[in-house]
Structures are given as C-alpha cells and as structure tokens.
Amino acid sequence: DGGITQSPKYLFRKEGQNVTLSCEQNLNHDAMYWYRQDPGQGLRLIYYSQIVNDFQKGDIAEGYSVSREKKESFPLTVTSAQKNPTAFYLCASSDDSGFAYEQYFGPGTRLTVT
Amino acid sequence: AQKITQTQPGMFVQEKEAVTLDCTYDTSDQSYGLFWYKQPSSGEMIFLIYQGSYDEQNATEGRYSLNFQKARKSTNLVISASQLGDSAMYFCAMRESRFEAGSYQLTFGKGTKLSVIP
Numbered sequence: 001d002g003g004i005t006q007s008p009k010y011l012f013r014k015e016g017q018n019v020t021l022s023c024e025q026n027l028n029h030d031a032m033y034w035y036r037q038d039p040g041q042g043l044r045l046i047y048y049s050q051i052v053n054d055f056q057k058g059d060i061a062e063g064y065s066v067s068r069e070k071k072e073s074f075p076l077t078v079t080s081a082q083k084n085p086t087a088f089y090l091c092a093s094s095d096d097s098g099f100a101y102e103q104y105f106g107p108g109t110r111l112t113v114t
Numbered sequence: 115a116q117k118i119t120q121t122q123p124g125m126f127v128q129e130k131e132a133v134t135l136d137c138t139y140d141t142s143d144q145s146y147g148l149f150w151y152k153q154p155s156s157g158e159m160i161f162l163i164y165q166g167s168y169d170e171q172n173a174t175e176g177r178y179s180l181n182f183q184k185a186r187k188s189t190n191l192v193i194s195a196s197q198l199g200d201s202a203m204y205f206c207a208m209r210e211s212r213f214e215a216g217s218y219q220l221t222f223g224k225g226t227k228l229s230v231i232p
Contacts, residue, residue, distance in 0.1 A: 033220075042118075042205055042222035043159075058219075088157060092220075099147040099209040100166055103220055105159035 002027045004106035006091050011111045013085075021076045021109045023091035031096035032074035033103065036060060037088040046089075049074055050096055078111065085113045117141065118206050118223035126229050127196045134181070135191040135226045137206030143167075145211035148189045149220070150178070153203040162204075165189055193228075201230045 004025045013019045025032065031050050035043040045058030049068040063082025068074055074093075078085045088110050092103040119138045127133035139148065150162045165173045165180045173180045181190040193200055206223045 040123075040224075042224040044222075045219060048219070090157075090159060092159075094220075099145060099211045100164070101147075101209075102149055102161045102164060104161070105151075108157040110157070 004091055004093055004104055006089075006106035006109050009107065009109060011109055013111070013113050015113055016080045017113075018080055019078050019085075019111065019113075021078070021089055021091075021111070023074045023076065023106060024072055025074075025091075025093045025104075025106075026072060027093055027104060028071075029093035029095055029104070030071070031094050032068070033092040033094075034058075034064070034066065034074070034076045035090045035092065037090060037108075043090060046076065078113075085111060087111060116223075117221045118208055120206055120223035120226050122226045123224075124227045124229065126231055127193075127200075129198060129230055129232050130195055132192060132194045133196055133228065135193070135204050135206075135228065136188070137190060137223060138186070138188045139206070139208050140187065141208065141210055143210045147209040148180075148182070149207045149209065150180070150189075150191045151205045151207060151222075152200075153205060153225070155202070159205070163191070196230045198230050198232060201228060203227050 007022045033048045034046040047066045049055035065077045090108045091106040094103040095101040146167045148165045152160045163175045163178045165182050177194045179192045203225045205225045207220050
C-alpha cells in the first residue's frame with residue numbers, strides 16, 4: 001500500500017539534545033513537507049522540499065534542519081536551538097504540479113522534551 | 115492577516131443531524147484550491163474534500179459537501195447524517211496558484227472541534 005510512514009510515534013528527549021524524526025513515502029511524490037502542530041492550533045510549515053537535494057524554509061524553520069538525499073525520505077532534525085520543541089510533528093507529500101493536488105499526511109510523531 | 119479563518123472553535127451536533135463548519139479565506143489569486151481535512155484524536159490528517167476556484171458546482175463526497183461562495187470567499191463544510199465517528203478536529207486549508215518561493219504551499223486554519231452527541 002502506498003503511503004507515508006513516520007517513526008517513532010512517540011519520542012522523548014532531554015533538553016539540549018538533538019533529535020531526528022523519520023519520514024518515508026512510497027507515493028512517488030516529488031514534494032515533501034514538515035509541519036508542526038501545537039495543542040488547539042492548526043499546522044505550521046517548518047520546511048519543504050520539491051526535489052532531491054533541495055529544500056526551502058517554511059514559516060517556522062528556526063531551530064530545525066532537514067535533508068533530502070533520496071526522493072522517498074525527508075528526515076527532520078530538531079536541534080537544541082529550538083526553544084520550544086515539544087509538539088506534534090506531521091510529514092506530508094504531494095504532487096506539486098498544481099494547486100489542485102492534496103497533500104497526503106503521515107501518522108505523526110509526538111515529541112516531548114523535558 | 116490570516117489567510118484561512120475558522121471562527122468556530124467548537125461545535126456540537128446530535129447524531130444523525132447535519133452540521134455546517136465555517137471557513138473563510140483571503141487570497142488575491144484567481145486560481146486556488148480549497149481543502150478540508152479531518153483529524154481524529156489519533157492525530158493523522160485525513161483528506162475529505164476539495165473545491166477548485168473555477169469549479170461551478172459545489173463539491174460533494176459522500177456525506178461531505180461544500181457550500182462554496184466565491185464572492186464571499188467562503189467554503190463551508192456540510193456533514194450530513196452525523197455519526198459518532200465524525201467527532202474530530204476539522205481543518206480548512208488553501209493552496210494558491212502563485213508559486214511563492216517555488217511551491218504550492220498549503221495554508222491551514224486553526225480548526226473546529228466537532229463533537230457528535232448520541
């Protein structure tokens with residue numbers, strides 16, 4: 001079945017540690033996205049990538065980094081510079097040929113930093 | 115200014131009744147897409163329905179339909195015959211045709227929490 005996988009579902013880290021969230025898709029989509037969701041809020045874009053080896057900052061990129069070495073994979077690193085990292089993180093992919101295509105989402109990773 | 119506004123933080127509906135969730139948007143583009151997603155308590159985002167700015171007919175998908183009023187820039191989601199499983203957060207989102215920074219980014223509203231009462 002085609003889809004997006006994110007692992008792990010729950011992640012706990014100590015303050016000051018970097019942590020990497022995994023995102024893999026087998027939908028053959030060129031574009032991939034990372035969103036952050038805080039309680040009671042909508043999704044905010046962290047980073048996106050349209051093609052391999054290229055990515056762009058979204059609205060809240062500070063304290064995060066990404067890589068796109070393969071079409072299928074778009075890992076997100078939450079660095080120690082991110083001041084408030086505890087949140088729900090969602091990865092998505094889409095066909096970016098036009099505005100009519102929906103984004104497909106993974107199940108998300110809940111990160112708790114203490 | 116917010117691009118997507120959902121003014122109802124929470125809504126209640128009796129099982130088997132219909133409910134309308136409001137969404138207004140702001141864009142200067144002529145071509146854009148409007149999406150509704152459902153987010154159950156488990157967290158995944160489920161795509162429900164899409165409306166294109168040039169579509170003359172209101173979109174329908176099973177029990178979901180849109181009341182699209184382009185001049186008012188609103189795209190309200192109507193859920194008919196509500197079921198207990200419809201209890202979730204519902205997000206309205208817009209994808210504009212303008213290729214800002216090289217991508218058709220999706221902008222989300224803050225969501226409406228729907229609770230279906232037995």
